[in-house]
Amino acid sequence: MSDPKPTYLRDYRPPAYRVTHTELTFDLDPAATRVKARLHLERHPERESGLPLTLDGERLVLKAIAIDGQPLEEDEYALTEDGLTVHRVPERFLLDTEVEIAPEANTALEGLYQSGGMYCTQCEAEGFRRITYYPDRPDVMATFATTVIGDAKREPVLLSNGNPVERGELPGGRHFVTWEDPHPKPCYLFALVAGDLEKVEDRFTTMSGREVTLQIWVEAENLGKTDHAMASLKRAMTWDEQTYGREYDLDRFMIVAVNDFNMGAMENKGLNIFNSAAVLTHPHTATDAAFQRVEGIVAHEYFHNWSGNRVTCRDWFQLSLKEGFTVFRDQCFSADTNSAPVKRIEDVSFFRTAQFAEDAGPTAHPIRPDHYIEITNFYTLTIYEKGAEVVRMLRNLVGWEAFRRGSDRYFERFDGQAVTIEDFVGCMEEASGQDLSQFMRWYSQAGTPEIDAHGEYDYANAEYRLILRQRTPATPDQPDKLPLHIPIRLGLVGTKSGRDLPLTLDGESLGTDAVIHLREDEQEFVFTEVSEAPVPSLARGFSAPVKLRFPYGREDLAFLLANDSDGFNRWDAGQRLAMLALDDLIAAHRNGVEKVMDSRVVEAFRTLLSQDSDDKAVLAEMLTLPSEAYIAEQQPLVDVDAIHAARTFVKQSLAMALRDEFLAVFEANRSEAPYAPEPEQIAARSLKNVALSYLMAIEDEEGIELVQRQFAADHNMTDVRHALTLLVHSSRDDLAEPALRRFGEKWAHDPLVMDQWFSIQVTRPQPDALERVKFLMEHPAFSLKNPNKVRALIGAFAGQNRVNFHRADGEGYRLLADVVIELNRLNPEIAARIITPLTRWQRFDEARQALMKAELERIRAEELSPNVYEVVQKALA
Ligand code: ARG
Numbered sequence: 001m002s003d004p005k006p007t008y009l010r011d012y013r014p015p016a017y018r019v020t021h022t023e024l025t026f027d028l029d030p031a032a033t034r035v036k037a038r039l040h041l042e043r044h045p046e047r048e049s050g051l052p053l054t055l056d057g058e059r060l061v062l063k064a065i066a067i068d069g070q071p072l073e074e075d076e077y078a079l080t081e082d083g084l085t086v087h088r089v090p091e092r093f094l095l096d097t098e099v100e101i102a103p104e105a106n107t108a109l110e111g112l113y114q115s116g117g118m119y120c121t122q123c124e125a126e127g128f129r130r131i132t133y134y135p136d137r138p139d140v141m142a143t144f145a146t147t148v149i150g151d152a153k154r155e156p157v158l159l160s161n162g163n164p165v166e167r168g169e170l171p172g173g174r175h176f177v178t179w180e181d182p183h184p185k186p187c188y189l190f191a192l193v194a195g196d197l198e199k200v201e202d203r204f205t206t207m208s209g210r211e212v213t214l215q216i217w218v219e220a221e222n223l224g225k226t227d228h229a230m231a232s233l234k235r236a237m238t239w240d241e242q243t244y245g246r247e248y249d250l251d252r253f254m255i256v257a258v259n260d261f262n263m264g265a266m267e268n269k270g271l272n273i274f275n276s277a278a279v280l281t282h283p284h285t286a287t288d289a290a291f292q293r294v295e296g297i298v299a300h301e302y303f304h305n306w307s308g309n310r311v312t313c314r315d316w317f318q319l320s321l322k323e324g325f326t327v328f329r330d331q332c333f334s335a336d337t338n339s340a341p342v343k344r345i346e347d348v349s350f351f352r353t354a355q356f357a358e359d360a361g362p363t364a365h366p367i368r369p370d371h372y373i374e375i376t377n378f379y380t381l382t383i384y385e386k387g388a389e390v391v392r393m394l395r396n397l398v399g400w401e402a403f404r405r406g407s408d409r410y411f412e413r414f415d416g417q418a419v420t421i422e423d424f425v426g427c428m429e430e431a432s433g434q435d436l437s438q439f440m441r442w443y444s445q446a447g448t449p450e451i452d453a454h455g456e457y458d459y460a461n462a463e464y465r466l467i468l469r470q471r472t473p474a475t476p477d478q479p480d481k482l483p484l485h486i487p488i489r490l491g492l493v494g495t496k497s498g499r500d501l502p503l504t505l506d507g508e509s510l511g512t513d514a515v516i517h518l519r520e521d522e523q524e525f526v527f528t529e530v531s532e533a534p535v536p537s538l539a540r541g542f543s544a545p546v547k548l549r550f551p552y553g554r555e556d557l558a559f560l561l562a563n564d565s566d567g568f569n570r571w572d573a574g575q576r577l578a579m580l581a582l583d584d585l586i587a588a589h590r591n592g593v594e595k596v597m598d599s600r601v602v603e604a605f606r607t608l609l610s611q612d613s614d615d616k617a618v619l620a621e622m623l624t625l626p627s628e629a630y631i632a633e634q635q636p637l638v639d640v641d642a643i644h645a646a647r648t649f650v651k652q653s654l655a656m657a658l659r660d661e662f663l664a665v666f667e668a669n670r671s672e673a674p675y676a677p678e679p680e681q682i683a684a685r686s687l688k689n690v691a692l693s694y695l696m697a698i699e700d701e702e703g704i705e706l707v708q709r710q711f712a713a714d715h716n717m718t719d720v721r722h723a724l725t726l727l728v729h730s731s732r733d734d735l736a737e738p739a740l741r742r743f744g745e746k747w748a749h750d751p752l753v754m755d756q757w758f759s760i761q762v763t764r765p766q767p768d769a770l771e772r773v774k775f776l777m778e779h780p781a782f783s784l785k786n787p788n789k790v791r792a793l794i795g796a797f798a799g800q801n802r803v804n805f806h807r808a809d810g811e812g813y814r815l816l817a818d819v820v821i822e823l824n825r826l827n828p829e830i831a832a833r834i835i836t837p838l839t840r841w842q843r844f845d846e847a848r849q850a851l852m853k854a855e856l857e858r859i860r861a862e863e864l865s866p867n868v869y870e871v872v873q874k875a876l877a
């Protein structure tokens with residue numbers, strides 16, 4: 001096999017022919033589904049006459065082909081592994097093809113496949129070419145009419161995009177339904193679902209008074225788990241009308257829950273297909289976090305109806321055009337529906353851990369890459385989350401009103417078109433009158449900018465000088481970087497008053513909270529009329545996706561933690577303070593020196609615990625130590641054992657020093673009230689459970705008793721799972737084992753709960769974790785073919801159990817490589833994702849580097865899918 005070739009952005013050209021209308025007929029069969037396609041084609045006005053017609057197609061068996069009703073002779077076309085070329089075609093014509101495909105053999109879960117007994121599709125990005133011959137690219141937009149034929153008993157429900165227009169019986173116990181989607185769409189938004197499904201139905205009246213039928217389709221046993229998704233959908237529809245003026249545009253909106261799914265969900269026009277984990281909830285099976293995740297994903301996919309479907313991407317290099325914007329939209333929706341500061345804290349702490357690591361590793365890429373081998377590898381934290389941060393900066397730069405005008409302009413001007421990131425930013429420029437040309441570098445430059453800040457207060461002149469220096473480290477293919485336009489939101493907090501001081505810059509008064517613009521490599525800002533010595537509060541709300549260093553002393557951080565008017569930076573000050581203490585303890589551990597707890601951290605926590613907090617959710621975040629993964633991100637070289645030891649030491653020290661305080665918080669936030677996924681309840685539960693973690697940290701009688709009681713009370717999954725995790729992650733196997741058994745037996749029938757059962761066990765810090773992974777891979781509920789199971793067991797172990805995955809004997813690496821090699825054949829997309837921890841070898845000591853690289857080499861020696869090939873090549877480059 002020759003090495004797969006990259007595709008380059010600079011090679012983009014419009015297609016030679018476009019499709020105006022697509023008619024499809026599926027005759028379903030697990031081993032031999034027949035797909036008939038009639039494409040209405042015409043020459044693209046910007047392309048010359050006489051070009052051959054090239055269509056994408058993979059794993060298709062061609063049964064018939066005709067143009068304008070005339071079957072083609074064999075010398076009139078050519079077939080290859082990845083497509084079909086017709087040498088000569090008219091300017092306008094009808095192409096008829098018929099192919100055969102085998103959904104039951106499709107373990108990659110791209111194209112048409114079977115999940116349990118049902119048929120379903122996943123076409124983004126390039127899955128439609130596994131269904132029929134087609135110009136499988138997003139700039140070809142057609143209306144679709146789809147007939148699905150299935151067995152009336154096995155597949156009573158036959159769904160596709162748009163509206164059902166005809167149905168009927170056929171001989172042999174078969175039946176059919178025909179669907180029409182009037183909105184032109186690229187084929188990546190095509191969907192088909194067939195199976196024995198039940199629905200829950202609701203209605204929504206749009207702002208212009210149109211009635212929309214809402215349906216959630218699930219297997220019968222899941223009928224009781226759709227309420228939250230339906231409520232979330234209606235909230236999202238209302239929010240998009242009120243916030244962006246966007247209305248739904250079909251008579252029905254359908255969601256289908258599928259057990260085998262590579263990602264979270266897919267925004268197919270009018271027929272969203274969801275990983276069941278991203279839609280099903282019940283108080284006894286789903287945690288608060290899962291409820292919130294479902295709400296966010298339902299909204300995300302719904303919002304794509306405009307940001308993605310009505311206006312789509314010209315090519316896949318523009319992926320962040322729809323994903324960055326849509327993630328930004330769903331983040332704002334969730335912030336409006338829940339606690340806004342907590343949403344921001346959660347998003348940023350995830351971002352700074354996972355996206356920063358991506359940006360610093362061998363697969364770093366810009367938000368708009370300029371080449372790829374396998375586009376599926378680019379559904380990344382950079383495209384999604386960093387893309388959303390960049391849209392957020394745009395909103396902050398131009399202000400909400402101009403942003404909204406720009407968004408209106410974008411949706412109106414480009415409705416029904418496939419466009420580029422320039423088109424989007426251009427609308428923002430027009431609406432705001434601002435020059436965003438330097439800002440565009442955010443889209444083309446990879447890597448996390450680092451800002452070194454320092455400041456000086458001049459008593460005599462009442463001036464504060466702030467000096468900012470920016471630098472973006474080299475990333476693969478990009479040795480030299482240009483300065484970015486970075487908005488820094490800041491305040492100067494007076495050390496006497498504890499208040500934000502008025503800001504005057506260049507004679508202009510800016511209020512007490514302002515944005516300054518860093519555009520040069522180095523810039524100085526002199527604030528005048530500063531009446532007292534301040535501590536600066538920088539990059540409030542994480543105003544730009546950068547690493548900002550400032551030489552804060554511990555007193556400064558304790559001061560900000562107590563006084564900053566920005567909730568996000570108050571939390572961040574606490575994290576920085578904890579990091580300083582953790583750094584000392586990591587060094588002590590490495591040097592074999594006795595560990596001593598920093599009393600300032602203890603006092604800061606004592607103050608937090610004693611205050612009457614009006615925002616319990618924020619308090620819970622403030623009491624949570626940086627994760628091991630986040631701590632690792634801050635180290636020049638990662639020592640997993642030292643990090644684990646240091647963090648455990650801090651936790652136990654706090655638990656001992658503040659035992660009564662934690663107990664009081666725990667007691668004050670217990671509740672017998674019936675479970676509801678509501679912000680106040682969620683906040684109280686998370687605060688109570690953080691307190692419980694501390695109470696259990698030293699594993700004394702009382703802590704154990706409280707955890708066991710919470711587990712036995714069986715009140716809701718949030719509490720049960722938290723208690724079970726504390727037991728299983730403790731040193732008390734005598735308590736862990738019976739609880740695990742009880743939980744495993746009770747939920748053996750529920751795959752989503754079993755996923756949690758798997759994850760809890762394989763993330764425990766005890767040295768048997770790796771053996772457990774191997775043992776559980778043989779469990780009847782586990783399957784390598786189900787992506788949720790792979791993530792729950794292998795992904796959780798390799799990604800979250802840092803001490804055990806990085807075992808010095810290399811067994812963790814070997815296990816992951818074995819799984820990657822097997823998945824490479826079954827499901828290349830998942831294989832290429834699950835490999836990520838191995839690609840981060842540069843961050844570890846030499847012995848581990850050698851072990852990790854050896855496993856990457858072992859993988860590279862296999863016959864690889866383009867997906868895994870691309871990642872391994874980069875990791876070993
Ligand atoms: N567009 C989908 C979403 O963000 C994700 C599709 C991912 N497809 C893939 N092959 N990975 O909602």
Ligand code: ZN
Nearest residue numbers: 300304323326
């Ligand atoms: Zn999306």
